[in-house]
Amino acid sequence: MKYKFETAALSKIKSDIVVVGVFQGEDLGNVIGGIDQTLANGSGNFAGSIAEAASHDAFAGKASQVVSLQTYDNLACKKLILVGLGSSKDFKPSVSRKLAANMARRFANSTMTSICFYGRFTQEEEHEDNSKKRKKSGAAGKAAPAEKSTSDKETEVAQHLKAMVEGWNLGRYSFEKYKSQKDDKKSKSEMTLSFAGIKESKMATKACSIGDTIAGATNLARGLIAEPASYMTPTRLADEAKRIAKEYDLTCKIIDAAQAEKLGMGAFLGVAKGAAEPAKFIVLKYEADKSKKTVAIIGKGITFDSGGLSLKPALGMEHMKYDMSGAAAVLGAMQVIGDLKPNVSVLGLIAATENMPGNNALHPGDVLISMNGKTIEVNNTDAEGRLVLADALTYASRQNVDEMIDLATLTGAVVTALGRVAAGIMGTNQELVDKLIAAGKDAGENLWQLPLYDEYKDTLKSDIADLKNAGARGEAASSSAAMFLKEFVDGKPWAHLDIAGPGWMDKDRDECNKGGTAFGVRTICQYILNYA
Ligand code: BES
Numbered sequence: 001m002k003y004k005f006e007t008a009a010l011s012k013i014k015s016d017i018v019v020v021g022v023f024q025g026e027d028l029g030n031v032i033g034g035i036d037q038t039l040a041n042g043s044g045n046f047a048g049s050i051a052e053a054a055s056h057d058a059f060a061g062k063a064s065q066v067v068s069l070q071t072y073d074n075l076a077c078k079k080l081i082l083v084g085l086g087s088s089k090d091f092k093p094s095v096s097r098k099l100a101a102n103m104a105r106r107f108a109n110s111t112m113t114s115i116c117f118y119g120r121f122t123q124e125e126e127h128e129d130n131s132k133k134r135k136k137s138g139a140a141g142k143a144a145p146a147e148k149s150t151s152d153k154e155t156e157v158a159q160h161l162k163a164m165v166e167g168w169n170l171g172r173y174s175f176e177k178y179k180s181q182k183d184d185k186k187s188k189s190e191m192t193l194s195f196a197g198i199k200e201s202k203m204a205t206k207a208c209s210i211g212d213t214i215a216g217a218t219n220l221a222r223g224l225i226a227e228p229a230s231y232m233t234p235t236r237l238a239d240e241a242k243r244i245a246k247e248y249d250l251t252c253k254i255i256d257a258a259q260a261e262k263l264g265m266g267a268f269l270g271v272a273k274g275a276a277e278p279a280k281f282i283v284l285k286y287e288a289d290k291s292k293k294t295v296a297i298i299g300k301g302i303t304f305d306s307g308g309l310s311l312k313p314a315l316g317m318e319h320m321k322y323d324m325s326g327a328a329a330v331l332g333a334m335q336v337i338g339d340l341k342p343n344v345s346v347l348g349l350i351a352a353t354e355n356m357p358g359n360n361a362l363h364p365g366d367v368l369i370s371m372n373g374k375t376i377e378v379n380n381t382d383a384e385g386r387l388v389l390a391d392a393l394t395y396a397s398r399q400n401v402d403e404m405i406d407l408a409t410l411t412g413a414v415v416t417a418l419g420r421v422a423a424g425i426m427g428t429n430q431e432l433v434d435k436l437i438a439a440g441k442d443a444g445e446n447l448w449q450l451p452l453y454d455e456y457k458d459t460l461k462s463d464i465a466d467l468k469n470a471g472a473r474g475e476a477a478s479s480s481a482a483m484f485l486k487e488f489v490d491g492k493p494w495a496h497l498d499i500a501g502p503g504w505m506d507k508d509r510d511e512c513n514k515g516g517t518a519f520g521v522r523t524i525c526q527y528i529l530n531y532a
């Protein structure tokens with residue numbers, strides 16, 4: 001997609017729709033008049049009329065408040081949309097991202113073909129009312145905010161642009177492969193997007209293109225998750241990895257069951273036993289030219305989780321096609337990394353298999369020998385994610401990587417604890433955890449740290465093996481699952497993202513559309529590109 005930078009004044013912008021963001025408490029007439037003097041001065045004071053019309057809907061610039069006004073030829077655009085940005089001091093790229101996503105969804109079926117965001121891209125524009133108030137109160141307590149340098153402002157603008165492009169492309173996504181009636185969504189491919197209120201620059205264009213790349217890869221990953229399990233098999237995940245490798249010049253190796261057996265991946269293969277579909281262990285590698293370090297990203301790739309013989313109840317089982325969301329996130333992130341070529345090397349690993357109760361399925365009570373030699377009593381075949389990840393972590397730890405990050409829809413308990421609002425993050429290295437949380441903030445994905453107290457290991461004690469795979473029912477299941485994984489990281493800095501909650505949405509919410517969200521792509525990309 002091509003992004004245009006609009007230079008015309010607000011009244012002259014020819015896009016069908018113009019969106020103007022307004023901070024909470026700002027005087028709308030001043031905002032509009034400030035953007036385009038002619039609207040305040042011209043006959044009839046149109047800026048004032050806009051403000052009055054908005055006041056009828058009690059528009060006050062509160063977060064996600066929207067007023068839509070027809071312009072009836074008073075402006076060059078057909079529709080003027082006023083959107084609340086909330087408090088100016090809380091204004092962040094994630095606000096811009098949400099706004100763009102909600103606009104994309106609002107106009108998904110519109111016959112209009114162009115939209116222009118009139119940018120309020122930085123926090124610094126203190127509106128008059130506030131600064132007056134501050135002066136009145138003597139400005140005794142709070143010092144005036146320090147002037148931002150030009151480059152700070154530029155980066156801030158760039159972050160907002162990137163976020164808006166992401167939000168726009170994420171919000172308009174839908175998976176329609178199996179719908180016979182597709183044409184009412186035709187406008188989706190046609191709407192052009194432009195930004196006003198900022199100058200076109202190399203930085204701005206680049207920011208848009210990065211946002212485009214990340215959103216594209218996220219949507220790719222969403223498509224993989226949306227596919228039914230009968231289609232999105234481990235083999236198809238492997239094909240997708242091969243396609244990405246070919247297109248973006250990564251190396252790709254697919255380890256099949258026979259080779260996995262030779263490598264001693266007994267935990268991974270144990271899970272695969274009940275499935276007719278062949279398991280695949282996928283290895284993607286991006287080798288940076290001047291590599292600072294190597295990060296391993298590891299995805300849980302259970303293409304369907306029936307629970308195995310510890311069968312899940314029927315209610316909601318159809319959602320368990322999203323149990324490969326970690327794998328999808330790894331594929332999405334590897335596509336971005338292959339495209340943007342950062343100076344950090346990345347090893348992408350996916351342990352892909354179904355978890356099925358077939359003839360040869362694991363019996364509850366079976367003992368598996370994992371790749372690092374630890375024996376595992378499988379007291380619950382539905383705790384399969386940690387089994388496949390155990391061998392993936394061991395594999396990663398032997399590949400000369402500096403740190404390991406896994407993404408997995410690992411526990412129902414994390415959904416109970418954090419809902420669909422945040423992923424749980426746990427790890428052995430606080431610096432890595434902190435950086436991932438910060439990257440998530442930038443990227444609009446919430447990560448909330450859960451503890452890894454040593455005591456959680458007690459619940460994984462087995463009478464006959466080194467470990468059992470499922471801890472005490474109903475007790476800190478997300479932490480004990482992570483504690484299990486920790487047994488396989490071999491001392492490497494490691495973080496685990498339990499994405500079971502935000503990985504799936506029951507309804508649209510901002511840039512996260514209903515269905516599989518591909519949570520993690522944005523955080524991982526942000527981490528690799530800006531923090532690693
Ligand atoms: N894939 C599930 C976790 C899950 C549950 C994801 C609900 C999304 C929504 C995982 O394999 C699983 O079944 N975990 C069990 C572990 C238990 C048996 C220790 C769980 O969370 O109930």
Ligand code: MN
Pocket residue numbers: 305307355381382383384385
């Ligand atoms: Mn399970």
Ligand code: ZN
Pocket residue numbers: 302305323382384385409410
């Ligand atoms: Zn699972």
